[in-house]
Amino acid sequence: xxxxxxLNEPLYAGNIGSIxxxxxxxxxxxxxxxxxxxxxxxxxxxxxxxxxxxxxARVFETLGDATAGSNLIIGTTGMRxxxxxxxxxxxxxxPERIREKLSxxxxxxxxxxxxxxxxxxxxxxxxxxxxxMLMSIPTAEQxxxxxxxxxxxxxxxxxxxxxxxxxxxxDRCDLDLLYEHLEGxxxxxxxxxxxxxxxxxxxxxxxxxxxxxxxxxxxxxxILRLVDYRLRRG
Amino acid sequence: xxxxxxLNEPLYAGNIGSIxxxxxxxxxxxxxxxxxxxxxxxxxxxxxxxxxxxxxARVFETLGDATAGSNLIIGTTGMRxxxxxxxxxxxxxxPERIREKLSxxxxxxxxxxxxxxxxxxxxxxxxxxxxxMLMSIPTAEQxxxxxxxxxxxxxxxxxxxxxxxxxxxxDRCDLDLLYEHLEGxxxxxxxxxxxxxxxxxxxxxxxxxxxxxxxxxxxxxxILRLVDYRLRRG
Numbered sequence: 001x002x003x004x005x006x007l008n009e010p011l012y013a014g015n016i017g018s019i020x021x022x023x024x025x026x027x028x029x030x031x032x033x034x035x036x037x038x039x040x041x042x043x044x045x046x047x048x049x050x051x052x053x054x055x056x057a058r059v060f061e062t063l064g065d066a067t068a069g070s071n072l073i074i075g076t077t078g079m080r081x082x083x084x085x086x087x088x089x090x091x092x093x094x095p096e097r098i099r100e101k102l103s104x105x106x107x108x109x110x111x112x113x114x115x116x117x118x119x120x121x122x123x124x125x126x127x128x129x130x131x132x133m134l135m136s137i138p139t140a141e142q143x144x145x146x147x148x149x150x151x152x153x154x155x156x157x158x159x160x161x162x163x164x165x166x167x168x169x170x171d172r173c174d175l176d177l178l179y180e181h182l183e184g185x186x187x188x189x190x191x192x193x194x195x196x197x198x199x200x201x202x203x204x205x206x207x208x209x210x211x212x213x214x215x216x217x218x219x220x221x222x223i224l225r226l227v228d229y230r231l232r233r234g
Numbered sequence: 235x236x237x238x239x240x241l242n243e244p245l246y247a248g249n250i251g252s253i254x255x256x257x258x259x260x261x262x263x264x265x266x267x268x269x270x271x272x273x274x275x276x277x278x279x280x281x282x283x284x285x286x287x288x289x290x291a292r293v294f295e296t297l298g299d300a301t302a303g304s305n306l307i308i309g310t311t312g313m314r315x316x317x318x319x320x321x322x323x324x325x326x327x328x329p330e331r332i333r334e335k336l337s338x339x340x341x342x343x344x345x346x347x348x349x350x351x352x353x354x355x356x357x358x359x360x361x362x363x364x365x366x367m368l369m370s371i372p373t374a375e376q377x378x379x380x381x382x383x384x385x386x387x388x389x390x391x392x393x394x395x396x397x398x399x400x401x402x403x404x405d406r407c408d409l410d411l412l413y414e415h416l417e418g419x420x421x422x423x424x425x426x427x428x429x430x431x432x433x434x435x436x437x438x439x440x441x442x443x444x445x446x447x448x449x450x451x452x453x454x455x456x457i458l459r460l461v462d463y464r465l466r467r468g
Binding site: 206 | 252255256258259260261280282283284325371372373374376377378379380381383384387388391392394395420423424425433436440441443444445446450453454457460461464465
């Protein structure tokens with residue numbers, strides 16, 4: 001699903017630049033501005049290496065034009081907890097819930113527009129009514145209002161589904177050999193028999209939690225072989 | 235679990251203020267600065283209603299002092315994908331995975347320090363080596379480096395959902411004794427000197443990731459004492 005980020009009447013150019021950077025950080029490109037403040041040096045400075053996104057941002061005069069062609073319009077709000085009897089702001093989904101809802105929707109031509117309001121007063125009731133769903137980031141009651149660019153960062157982080165590299169975990173059979181080896185070394189050390197089973201299990205749990213790589217298992221077994229060798233020589 | 239956010243030598247006061255605001259947005263209070271730039275008007279402006287957090291931020295001269303008393307030290311890095319053969323930066327967990335790992339640990343006295351590096355060059359290898367685990371936000375390859383305050387926002391958003399359990403993690407000083415003991419045993423084993431440093435670091439990474447309990451450290455040290463004893467007797 002294509003995600004479009006719409007900033008509705010943003011007041012601070014620095015935020016617009018920061019948000020261009022965040023889009024690029026998470027691999028998005030579609031930035032749309034409705035009646036923005038002038039894009040000054042502060043914006044270009046905050047955009048850093050995302051000047052192409054800032055340069056390519058489309059500008060419209062109305063939110064209606066900005067959301068044109070969207071299959072889904074998601075409004076954001078920092079206000080929550082109003083009664084369910086009022087249908088404008090409720091219910092506001094968490095970013096996580098929105099991600100779940102968007103998952104499984106067909107990609108390709110589908111566009112979800114996420115609309116962020118002004119830094120001071122957010123979206124008006126009229127603007128919120130144009131939205132299909134509302135989203136709100138769970139924050140502390142004491143100070144729920146986030147900086148605009150931080151809110152965009154959190155939403156895009158949640159919605160992005162980028163994997164993190166390709167750590168090669170150890171094979172199950174290498175792990176089993178490591179655990180056997182550990183148990184063997186405990187035996188050779190003369191570890192108290194009545195504690196051995198429990199301790200072997202503890203070692204399995206520790207190394208299991210650590211999610212060992214193939215390389216780490218190799219090095220650990222090298223240490224155990226050295227213990228074997230020294231014990232035998234002794 | 236108590237979360238401490240440590241900014242190591244931040245260069246821009248605006249970021250420090252923004253980060254104070256993010257902490258308050260997500261209900262955190264413990265902000266620690268190591269050798270920060272001067273806290274000027276920009277910082278107070280960006281902090282908005284989080285001036286109390288900015289005012290209460292503790293300042294230290296070394297990362298060692300800043301992390302004192304932490305049960306777990308988590309370093310952050312924007313660099314990923316190095317080979318598994320190098321033990322310094324690999325593996326870096328996603329914030330989601332860190333949340334899962336921290337879930338279930340006992341609240342109260344346990345402190346997890348999350349260390350963020352300089353805006354330009356992040357954390358040095360030496361600083362990364364002081365950490366028990368590494369965390370990296372999954373970003374687009376084309377432009378992976380996030381603004382510092384945005385990275386903190388994403389991490390705190392993800393961690394603000396941690397479940398509380400009753401697992402009591404090992405003290406920092408018990409962990410340090412374990413690591414010393416491991417290094418000592420490698421020496422006694424005649425482990426090749428040119429590999430020793432790298433292997434000690436690998437062991438720290440493995441046990442760091444495993445989040446050892448006090449009990450587990452106790453049992454592991456018992457095994458090491460037995461190795462000592464048998465080697466000496468031999």
